Every structure is written in C-alpha cells, then in structure tokens.
Amino acid sequence: MPYLRLAIPSPLRRLFDYLPPQGCDLATLQPGVRVKVPFGRREITGVLIELAETTEVPLNKLKPAIAVLDDAPPMPDTIFKLARWAGNYYQHPLGDALSQALPVLLRKGEPCEYTHQHLWRATADADISQLGKTAARQRELLLLLMEHPNGISEGAIRAEGGQTPLLKKLVDKMLAESFIHKPNHTEHNDQPLHEAPLTLNDEQHHAVSKITATEGFKTYLLQGVTGSGKTEVYLQAIEHYIRQGKQALILVPEIGLTPQTVARFKARFNLPVVVLHSNLTDNQRLDAWLQAREGVARIIIGTRSAIFTPLRNPGVIFIDEEHDTSFKQQEGFRYNARDLAVMRGHLEQIPVVLGTATPAIESLYNAKQGRYQWLKLNKRAGDALPPKFELLDIRQLPLQDGLSQPLIQQIKGHLQQGTQVLIFLNRRGFAPTMMCHDCGWIAGCHRCDAHMTLHRKPYHLHCHHCDSQRPVPNVCDNCGSHDLKPVGAGTERTEELLQALFPEFPVIRVDRDTTQRKNAMQHIMDRVHQGFPCILIGTQMLAKGHHFPKVTLVAILNADSGLFSADFRGMERTAQLILQVAGRAGRADHPGKVVMQTHHADHPTITSLVTEGYEAFAEQELSQRIGAHLPPSIYCAMFRAEANHPGQAERFLNNLRNLLAEDILQPQGIQWLGPLPSPMEKRAGQFRAQLVLQSHDRKALHQQLHNIICQVDSDPEARKVRWSVDVDPVDMF
Template identity: 60%
Template structure:
C-alpha cells in the first residue's frame, strides 16, 4: 500500500491496451480522475491522465514508481467526458491512453499549463503627462488612449485605433511607455438578451418541428431532422440554441468540412451576443487550446467545429447539433477510428442532453434508427421562403460528341442561363486537369510508384500528383517507357473543365472550387464573396460545393458524371452517389429563381437513377434498405474490419490468415468472418494492404472476440512484423 493509502491508475499515450499504476507524487494533495500527471515510463517521461484511484495493484509495491508531479489543480476532463473516452477505448478497441490523448489539445498532451495564452501590452510609465507631448499630437493621442486603460492595450487593439507600430515604438524609445505581459482576457457572456439579431420568421413546417424539439430541451433525446436542401434547417438550429442560451446552457454544433466552419461561425456570431468559438484543424495549437478552455470553462456559449470538436468539454452542456450527419468526414479514418456522430449520441446520453442530427439525405443507419423508432423522425419537405425544389433532367450522352466532357445540349443550356444574368454550377468530383496521362505511341500510363493508382495530371502548377499518398513528380513531357513526347491527357478533372468553360464562355468569370484552388487562407471566402455579388458566372468544382453553401442566383446545376457510383464495389456506393447528387442539386433555385438540374449519364434508364429523380430520397433509401436487409449488410449486420499492411507483398495476407486460423481455434457463436483478401487498393504509400472482415447480426457477440483478439495480437510476436488495426463500424472498404 502507498504512503497515502491509495494508488493512481493512469492512462498513458502508449500502444499498449492497458492502464498503469503509480504512487502519488511527493507533493500530492488531492488528485483524482481527469487530472494530468507527469510520470516516469522506462527512461522517458510521459504525460498521462488519471482514470481512477485504487487501493491495490497487480504490480508489487516495491516495483511501483511514484508520479513526478500533478499538472492540474482541477480535472482538465470532466467526469462525463472521461467516461466517454474510456467507453470509446472499449468500443473501438483502441489503447485507452491514445484515446485520452486524442481528447486533449496538443499543448496539454505536451504538459503545458491549462491556461490562456499571455499577450504583450503597452502601459504608461509613472510620472508621464500628456502635456509633455504638445508638439507631437499623434503621440499625445496615443498616450491619452493608454492612460484610459491602466492595465494596458495590446498591439492589435492599438492598430484597430489606427496607431502604427512606428508610433508605439517612438513613445517607447522616449521612455513614456513600457511593454508588459499579461494573461489574455477570455471572452464572457454578456448579461441580458443573448440575441443581437432577430430570428427569421418560420413557415408552418419549421414551427411544428421547433415546437416538437422544444418539448425535449432537458434530458436525453435523439432526433433526426430530415429537411430538403433549402428548407431552413439552420434557422431551426439557431432558434433551438437560443432557447438553450436563455437558460444559461452551452451548445455544440458539428459541421463536416473546415470550409463550412467560417461561414457557420459568422452566421452564429451575427445572431447571438454570446461568445462563439470555432474548433478545427486550421487553428494553431495555441488557438485551439484557448478555444478549448473557453468551452470547458463555460465562457463560450456556442462551440462550432469539425469532427474532433465532439471531444470538447462543456461546463454547462445544453444540446448537440450535427449538421449533414450523413457525411463520411465524421468518421476518423486513421488511428483512433471513431465516428463523431455516434460519439455525439453517446455523449448526449451520458450528459442527459438532447442531440439533433440534421440532413437532407440522412445516412441509412440514422434513417433505419428513425424508422425503427429509436430516433424521433422530423421532416421538412418544403423550401423556406417560398422557393421551389429544382427540377431534374437525365441527359443521355450515349453516342453524343463531347467537348472535354461537356455535351452540346448542356453547353447550350449553360449559355442560356448566363444570358439571363443567372449563375451556373458545374459539378465534377475529380480534381486536377486529367485523371491520367497516356503515351499515344506505346500506351504507357503514368502510374504512382507507391500506390495501385494512376497519377493525376495538374496544370497549375504543372505536375503529376497522387491523391492517395500525396507523391508529386515534375512533368517531364516524355514517356516513361519509349521516351516519346506524344502524351495525351485522358479524361477531365476540374482544372480541364474550368479551362474548357473559359474557352466556351470567355465573357463570363469561371470560378473553380476544389482543394487545390482553396489552399490559401481566405481563398474560398473570396470566391464565395464574388459569387454572392450576384453577377452571372460559372462555378466549377468538387464536393466542396455540395455542402451547406447558399447561392441564391444559381439556377442551373450540371452534374457531368452522374454514373460515378452506380457500379461501385463499395456496397455504400449508391447511397453516397444519391447523397452527393441531391446535395449538389440543392444548390439550385434557393431563392425566387427556379432551379434546374441536368445530369449527364450513359445510363439514363438505370432504375435507381430514375427512382432518385422521380421520387423523394426517403423512397430511394427504403429501396436501398430493402436490398441491404436481403444481402445482410449494415444497418442489419454489424461489421469490423481487421486491416494489415506490410512492406513486402503477401505478408499482410499471411498475417491475416494466421489470425483467422487463431480465431477458428475458439468458438465464437453468432460471429462469422470473410477473408483475408487484398484491399481494393492493395498497394498504397509503398505498403501492401489486406483485410479480414468480421461480422455478426448483433453487436454483443462481437466485442468479446475483439477484446480477446486485440490483447492476443498485442502480445503476439508475429503481429510486430506488420501494421494492424481494428476498424469498428467501417464506412469504407479500401
């Protein structure tokens, strides 16, 4: 037994699926779950999180080491969030220390204090009088401003008042002011009405939905809000959050893409007087910690972020909203492979708060839960403000000549809409100039040397780029086999489509929106500002255009390759295609101008395509669910993917075959397996990959197998020759 009568059970950032026991540090006061410790680990020191206080350990007392120091006076993770982390580690079968590290900002993982950053400010020195600067009126004005703020002002505040750095430096050099460091002043809720902008009027459907949701503003409930694009889901979110703010509670809003975060934050800040903070990968480590602390200490009324924001503590949690809940970006694809949507539901249940899932095209899993009555199912079938849903047209391009992927009827329709001073959106979910580069003389194709994939040709700047491993090669202009210079770009990407549209419609601006064109800071915002000016233009881009944007002057949406997911090897391919098509189509006709959607296709009579445009998404989804039931696929069956990769070809498959034989030595009722099989893209980033699928009709029998398997592989010498991972509830099969 320790000198204090208790031990500390600690989760450390280690690949081992276990906890570690330590004696309390010499200076131990009150240490409990959720606080961070610095501990010795081998020859290193690590930052861990206390998960429990225990009376005894499996490790002999004479071998227990003492923690070096406790880094926090109070827990950095509140108990509900700590419990969620430990549940996540158990459900996803991932090392608990790595999971808890994911719940913490980078600076806290590194041992930094859980405090706001300091900032430099300028203060007036003792004995200084403004009269001493009679002959320097600007310096005198600056001095008088600083005298009104005895605690000082930072450089940013002085620049906002039109005082230059040179002016500040001049006062400093003359000995009138000094530079001091002070803690940053965090934002605080103002007293009184949280609104600074009146809510928009709701139509009858929106009001009914809001009334039903307001019935359950306390306690756990999960609701699915299925609203067609443009139906005003965001206004419903805003008015729900207003009710939470009036009761002093915080709200967490998850959005799928970093590109949507700034515009969402702007809209919420325009509506509410309370502090609104954003959490996403575009922030630096210091900015992220400050936002995280404001959320955890109750200073931020609203927290908006991408996937990892679901792990953010809230001092007074009120509700969670997940916008575009169907989006695949809510599933982490590397390391700790959690689903932010599913964790949000579990978190809401633990914290006894409502969670709202919103989408025009819900995932089949969420829709199935709504049909079965596990989620409350609310619908908005009308567009807000009297706007009409767009009309659809399947344009059969079989036997038609194409100009870089554009058919003549489509070109004519684009010109017609532009001539009416309207805007056109052209959707193609392929970046770059062309998907591949081929030699006309020998048939050589530029392949990625590290992946089973072709290199994409880019023109600005000129290069060959693998979008799977990020390898980039210079464009030499010669064949890699026969040295010929007769190289042809095969197919069209967004760059090529942009160039073609600029040639065909030279009098109109063509704006490209994809990951390449929006890499620079504020690039997307500048493009959207130009679109929102309302002049005739053509938007061409990838799925970045499909989510959440409001383009009131877009009246025509052209989908160049509507057949992309019809014959996918992924059983979710048709679902993803339908969601993408309807989300893109939803950009058309969002104001008083009617919208039209043209889908170029080689399969105009395909039954699922026709179902998609002639019936609503729900009917399409019911047909997909019926097929899934017959095929025993999710959501009627539960899947786990055991993935392995190795440098040598075949080694991953051999390893998984050993795993299968190991599993088959035991009886696992209700569980079956398929494989091992090479991954659909076997070679990626220089490593060969394979997978073993484990499945069951119920979740319950899966987890004993996975728990046993993860512990066994962790101790198995053969498992150290490959990289392996468990993906519970996978959404991709690559």
C-alpha cells in the same frame, strides 16, 4: 502505499502503475488529473484512472511519478466517461483515447490556463491617417488591431498575416498598446440576439417546438430538403437554450463550412461564439476549449474532434450534414463523432439533433426502429421551388473536355439571363491520368495501385492517395514515344474550356488546390455573393451547405461515378452527393434546374432518385441491405493490416483467423469475410489486406474483437506488420 494507475498515450492496451511523486497529498487526488511520468527514455503526460491498493509490478521496478499537474481534473466527468467509453467501444488504447480528448498543449503537460492573456489592441485615439502611405505594413497591422477591439494575441496576429515586430513601432507612435486580458466568466447578456429571427413555416415551427420541449435525452433526425431552412431551425432552437443560460455545441463536417456557419451565428447572436478546428494554433485551441469549459463561450462550432469539448452548462448538440463520412476518424483513434454525440447526449441528458437533406442509411434505420424521432422539412423556405431535373443522355454525343453541346447551350442561356451556373466535377487537376498514344502506357504511382493525376498549375503528376509527386515525363516510360496525351477531364481542364467558351464571364474554380490559403474559400464566396453572372466549377467542396441565391443551373458532368462501386455504400454516397449538389440550384427567387450528364439515363437508381426523391431511394437501399445481411441490420468491424512485402499482411490475418476459428470458447454467430487484399492493395508503398467480422449480436462481436486483440498483442509476428481495428467502418477500402 496506494499506487497511481495511469492511462498513458501509447499503442499498448493496458494501464501502468507508478509510485506517487514525493510530497504528493494522496487525499486530494481525483481520477482524471494529469500526471507527468518517466516512460522509457521520455517524460510523458498520463491521466490518473484510479489509486490502486495492489500492483502486479515488482516494487523494485516501479518508478515514481514526476509530478501531478492538476489540482482538479481538466475534463468534466461526462467527457472523462465519454472518452473511456469511446476507447472501449472502438477497441482503442485508453491512454491515447483520453489524450485525444484534450487540447494539444494539455497533452504536452502545459498548465491548464489561458495562453492568450497578453493581448494587443489599437489605442483609443488611434487613427489610420497618422501613418504615411509608405508604412503599408504598419497600416495593415493597425487595421487588424482595429478589427479586434477586445484584443488579439501575437500568435493570432501572425496567423492573420500580420508582422509582430512592427508592434513596437506602433507603440512608439502611441497607436497600439498591450494589456493583460482575463475573461469575464460571469458575463451574461440579457439581449442575446443581434437580429430578429425569421418567420417559420409550419414544418419548421413543429421541429423547433419538438426539440425545445425535450426534457432530458432524446435524438432527433431532422431531414429537410436542401433550402428548407434547417439552419433557421438550429438557430431558433439554440436561442431557447441560450435564454435558459445553457450552451450549444454544433458540429460541421469540414473546415470549409465553418466560416459561413460562424458568420451566420455571429450575425444572429449577441454572444461569444468560439470555433474549434485543425487550422487553429495550439494556443487558440486551448483558449477556446477553456472558454467552453468555463461557460464563457455560449455557442461552440467545430469539426469532428470538437465532440470532446467540455461544456459547463450543456443544453443541446447539433450535427450538421450528419450523413457526411468526415465525422468518422479514418486513422488512429477511429471514432465516429456523430455516434459519440448521441452517447454524449445520453450521458449529459440533453437533446441531440442530426440534421441533413440526405440521411445516412444507418440513421434512417434508427429512426424506423424508434431510436431517433424523425422530423421532416419537405418544403423549401420562403417561396423557393425545388429544382427541376433533366437527365441528359450523352451516349453517342461528342464531348468537348467532358461537356456536351446541349449542356454548353444551356450554360450560355442562363448566363445571358444574368444568373450564375455551377458545374460539378469531383476530379481535381487537369486530367485523371496521362497515357501514351502509341503503346497505351498510363502514368501510374510507383507507391500505389493508382494512376497519377496530371496538374497544369504547377505542371506535375500528383498521386492523390499517397501525395507523392513527380515531373511530367517528356517520353513514355515504356516505349520512349513522345506522343503523351492527357486522358479525361479534371476541374483545371474544364476551367480552361469554360474560359475559352465564355471569355466575357468569370470562371471560378473551387477545389482543394484553390482553397489552400487562409480565407481563400471566404474570398471566393464573397465574390460569388456579389451576384454577377459567373460560372462556378468545383468538387464536392461546393456541394455542402453553401447558399448561392443567384445559381439557377447546376450541371453534374459525370453522374455515373459511384454507380458501380465495389463498396456497398457507393450507391448511397452517389445519391447523397447528387442531391446535395442539386440543392444549390434555385434557392431564392430564381427557379432552378439540374442537368445530369449520364451514360446510364435508364439506370433504375438514377431514375428513381430523380423522379421519386431520396427517401424512396433510401427505402429501397435499406431493404436490399437487410436482405443481404449488411449494415445497419448487422454489426460490423474490420481488421486492417499492411506490410512491406506482397502477401505478408494477408498471411498475418489468415493465421489470426485460423487460430481463433479453432478455439471452441469463441463467441457464436460471428461471420468472417476474408482475409483478402484491400481493393487498392498497394498504397504509399505498403501492401494492405483486410478481415471483416460481422454479427447480429453486438456483444458477441466485441468479445471476439477483444479476443483477437489479446491474441495479436502476444503474437511476435504482429510486430512485422502494421495493424488496426475499425469498428463500424464507413470506408471499405
């Protein structure tokens, strides 16, 4: 009898054998179908890898599977191969890698079918005036139904804040009705555009021509200065593939960017556009996933995990802001969606476009090596000019909650001219910490090697590393003094100062605290786009992709942050962030200016960035990394371990290194760095250590990783620590 060899979502890095369920037709089974099986005390959903003729498990210990859940594999063959390749490359258990490539409901064993078949809509003759002024909730619900003439599910109604129990009242008043919706899989629109494309300049036209002329797989690095019209290049290239009956997948780094991206695409295309990100309900995600798989959705926009979305007719993949570290999963299955996009393009033989104003050093290296074709947009779209930079040396200048007097005067001048000002400060909260003026005690997190941030709304101390919170103390924990003072300035404190300095102008704060509510970011953007003079203050959420036509002054309050980082990528990220923020200035008819407050106005990195641009900086940075044998000129992986007691994780990694270093059969050319305590050794109550492996030979590095994992899996000491492996790490902390 053939045995079912399954990948099970578990930490165990092996496959599991089961007997076929009773009555199963083995002739129809295909690799990739889901199978429900007993696993310990639970029932779990695995994925069939193969039918095996032999098994190493004694027959009396083999359990029969409960049921085969699919007639055909839910994942197309290319996604199945991509997930298997990713699990192998990132040294992650195959069962979990395959599970992560499926929507949550399919992981739980739910049917692979649309969940939102029962939808609601307003009746054809429904009129809002039929509801009295006292029925405010019913009016809101009816308006929501009217906004969705094609129907909306009860789950989506709840997600939008509607009250589903009121549906019955609307039905009784003949204002609403339910119906069964079945997507039309054959619908094709002969007029795919809502609006005419914009006129391209020569650089944009060259980029579109190159991308659309591609036959088969090729990776493009589209480097365009901020405001150069990269999105218009995306739109016109996608139009080419849409007219061929194909689909486009667009990845953006953060949920905050999806509303404006979706709005831009829906305004241009008269076609179904679906969105995939973590704020959707499980039902919404499954429906969007199925629409993409069946070709109903022609354009799919999503965050990192959307790289595993199946496409019936794949045409092109775009990665927007490709340099962004959000594309790297930092927990569990540590894949990089940008790199997986390149592998997926190869598997499906379609072009992949990596777009950014500030490419990652790795991407520039690949372009120089000829792996990527380099396309450049050096001119801003239309008549917009690049912003002018001013380095404002604040040494010996008095600062008012982080703002110098010369900067305050410039803010005043721009507001009086009727334009908008953007203040960038990458620190949430009121102040980075609280200190005792008498003894110097600083409010620290009890679970991390970090200071706690002071927040005023609501008033509390908050650790942004482990999320622990506590009330603000009345007296010093060390000496009992009442003289506790906030130290430094965060976005809340700077907001208070600006409101006091410019009471006649609105001050709008944009950070994680002000954008938690659904659609909060969109409401802020709508307010800014009204064009009235105002001050925007925020963190890096403001730096990416937003278009503010009336912003003429961008002020970076602390341009020095990151210059002296322990991470070798610190300088690169600082440069990217500065230029991304600077790119918000002068994007339309009004000329822009960028003022950078700094204590290091003569620092060579800052001066070269301002005078010569990002490409000159990146060339210098790449040269230094090659000379220092750092990525991307060398391949890198990191073992991380954490334990309950100091030194325990470090000892575990040290024993592991000693065992393997003494083995003469180990691959040659592996460099070991560590083990050492992590830069932040204590985090969330755990003591952390790391061991870095480097090699010029990728194959040798992966062989060594495999050997280490085999060693760890058989080591009883490994159960006393929590460990993980991170291939191609982007965060050395």
